[in-house]
Amino acid sequence: MPIQILPPQVAGQIAAGEVVERPANVVKELIENSLDAGAQEIRVEVQEGGRRLIRVTDDGHGIPREELPLALHRHATSKLQTAEDLGRIRTYGFRGEALHSIAAVSHLVLSSRHRDAETGFQVRAEGGAPTEPRPVGMPVGTVVSVEHLFFNVPARRKFLRRPATEAGHITAIVQRYALAHPHRRFILLHDGRPTFQSTGSGRRWDVLVAIYGLENAQQMVPLQQEDPQEEPLPGPGQPPRVYGYVSLPTLTRASRTHIDLFVNRRYVEDRSLTHAVVQAYHTWLPVGRFPVAALFVDLDPGEVDVNVHPRKTEIRLREGRRVFGAVQKAVRRALLHHTPIPGLAVGSETPAPAPPSDPPPPALERDERRLWGRRRRALLQAGQGIHRRQAPPAQPSPASESGTEAVPDPPNAGRTPEAGEAEGLPPLRVVGQVAGMYIVAEGPAGLYLIDQHAAHERILYERLMAQRASGQVARQGLLEPLVLHMGHVETGLIAEHLETLNALGFEIETFGEDAFRVRAVPAILAHQDPARTLEEILQGLAQERNRVDEALEASLVRTICKRAAIKAGQILSDIEMVELVRQLESCRSPRTCPHGRPTMLRLSAQELERAFGRT
Ligand code: ADP
Ligand code: MG
Numbered sequence: 001m002p003i004q005i006l007p008p009q010v011a012g013q014i015a016a017g018e019v020v021e022r023p024a025n026v027v028k029e030l031i032e033n034s035l036d037a038g039a040q041e042i043r044v045e046v047q048e049g050g051r052r053l054i055r056v057t058d059d060g061h062g063i064p065r066e067e068l069p070l071a072l073h074r075h076a077t078s079k080l081q082t083a084e085d086l087g088r089i090r091t092y093g094f095r096g097e098a099l100h101s102i103a104a105v106s107h108l109v110l111s112s113r114h115r116d117a118e119t120g121f122q123v124r125a126e127g128g129a130p131t132e133p134r135p136v137g138m139p140v141g142t143v144v145s146v147e148h149l150f151f152n153v154p155a156r157r158k159f160l161r162r163p164a165t166e167a168g169h170i171t172a173i174v175q176r177y178a179l180a181h182p183h184r185r186f187i188l189l190h191d192g193r194p195t196f197q198s199t200g201s202g203r204r205w206d207v208l209v210a211i212y213g214l215e216n217a218q219q220m221v222p223l224q225q226e227d228p229q230e231e232p233l234p235g236p237g238q239p240p241r242v243y244g245y246v247s248l249p250t251l252t253r254a255s256r257t258h259i260d261l262f263v264n265r266r267y268v269e270d271r272s273l274t275h276a277v278v279q280a281y282h283t284w285l286p287v288g289r290f291p292v293a294a295l296f297v298d299l300d301p302g303e304v305d306v307n308v309h310p311r312k313t314e315i316r317l318r319e320g321r322r323v324f325g326a327v328q329k330a331v332r333r334a335l336l337h338h339t340p341i342p343g344l345a346v347g348s349e350t351p352a353p354a355p356p357s358d359p360p361p362p363a364l365e366r367d368e369r370r371l372w373g374r375r376r377r378a379l380l381q382a383g384q385g386i387h388r389r390q391a392p393p394a395q396p397s398p399a400s401e402s403g404t405e406a407v408p409d410p411p412n413a414g415r416t417p418e419a420g421e422a423e424g425l426p427p428l429r430v431v432g433q434v435a436g437m438y439i440v441a442e443g444p445a446g447l448y449l450i451d452q453h454a455a456h457e458r459i460l461y462e463r464l465m466a467q468r469a470s471g472q473v474a475r476q477g478l479l480e481p482l483v484l485h486m487g488h489v490e491t492g493l494i495a496e497h498l499e500t501l502n503a504l505g506f507e508i509e510t511f512g513e514d515a516f517r518v519r520a521v522p523a524i525l526a527h528q529d530p531a532r533t534l535e536e537i538l539q540g541l542a543q544e545r546n547r548v549d550e551a552l553e554a555s556l557v558r559t560i561c562k563r564a565a566i567k568a569g570q571i572l573s574d575i576e577m578v579e580l581v582r583q584l585e586s587c588r589s590p591r592t593c594p595h596g597r598p599t600m601l602r603l604s605a606q607e608l609e610r611a612f613g614r615t
Contacts, residue, residue, distance in 0.1 A: 012104035023050025024169035032092035034058035049163030168492030254535035280331035454593035473505035474523035
């Protein structure tokens, strides 16, 4: 093909792709425009997760009639004039391409009444040039309606998730702006139902309560620096301000996604700053747990480059290190202030610090010990009803088994398998436990080291899969239904996979837009914390977005079993070990865990002999 300049429509669609990937991006751009226009109230209406309709209504200063068609023009903006202006951006917008891009991939109607005008005017763009403005009656402000998003981009449409998931992303966006602007009122409606609202009281904590619920918000503490509210950003030479809220170590999540960062009141995704927050909790959080935070950094706009990507969630900081340090210190100070760490005051002259108003989290050790007790009991219960299995009948093993199960390669690869070994395990005699991790057992062919966690995972996996196949997964009802406020995105994900989860023994239902209710869990999880388990499952779901159903289900089962299985480091009694080995013997594929790692290693009698120089 010869080189050609693309027709404007095609070029527009390509450019749009950078700004608009999903409905939530549209909502973001429209809210930013409303904020830039000084709106006090911003109303966001969404239908079918934004696919059918996104409408943002504000009471900002509006757009004069003669500028209306220009607003839809590419690189048309009222916020920037010279290249130098790029170095001191104080508005959200500046690229002048959001409306243009959105109009290129939707049916867009822009109505606005300027504050000095008697009436409003409306223009339409349906994937092309805007129409002539025509008068409409409306209050001062602007309404942008975006219908049939991606109507002309089937590829994008195909990648949209279910409405509930897209709606979740939209809610997350609205909530972030509400956090950044507690003085403004935000209202969000999904399919006509109000799903989020902030009061505009000016108190940031009120917004936290609206987002996370009172119980969670009460576990969040303000940073020491006073909230500057709507004060202007620092000027050149002035130090950065760090303020906002962070969770006490009692409130954690399984991923970093609840650490919301704002630089100059713009929500940003910045790994380094996120890391600064996490680091401030050093040693206060268990491995794999992360805090919740709404953290703001205000600094001289000359210190930040937001013109990195059209979506403007990436930034570059001129003095990244300094900001990193400021964030880390601010979070650490707030935590120290609110959660005194018990020190070793032995023989010290200084009086012990006054008792904290909030009791510190219970000593981990005691908790752990209690858990151990519970897990052991669980293991014993799980073992009930399984009887000693006779040596495996001499049947040919199913092809799939020998084909797919990786038999761990013992040091003497190439040996001939012992009788009966191909289909199952030889009967094993438990000798003891080493390192709190491995069971030592003896069999006809030598010494076996069994990884207790991997082995238990295998046992649970086969049990759960068998129950699933017969459609009868054993459930354990919770004494009281548990309502989990995990956020909109997460609730969307749960909603998307509700059927699968319930088929696996959960009994879950959505509970509003940002929460779900758990009534029962798979019986094998009876002794685990359901909230933690579901968080892990959610993480898995988020990562496995593109898997097909069956693979996804198997992966869910693996997650559940991993959670339910006894852990490394757990001391087992003789009875527990014997029981575990017996259950493993009755598995179809006892040699690998569901993730494909070996459950056991063998040292053959011959090898021992050779090693001792007997042969
Ligand atoms: P940018 O925000 O980068 O300037 P946009 O394409 O988002 O580019 O908007 C183009 C212009 O339209 C803005 O510069 C602004 O003048 C005007 N505009 C858009 N939305 C609004 C609104 N809600 N209220 C007032 N003016 C608006
Ligand atoms: Mg804009």
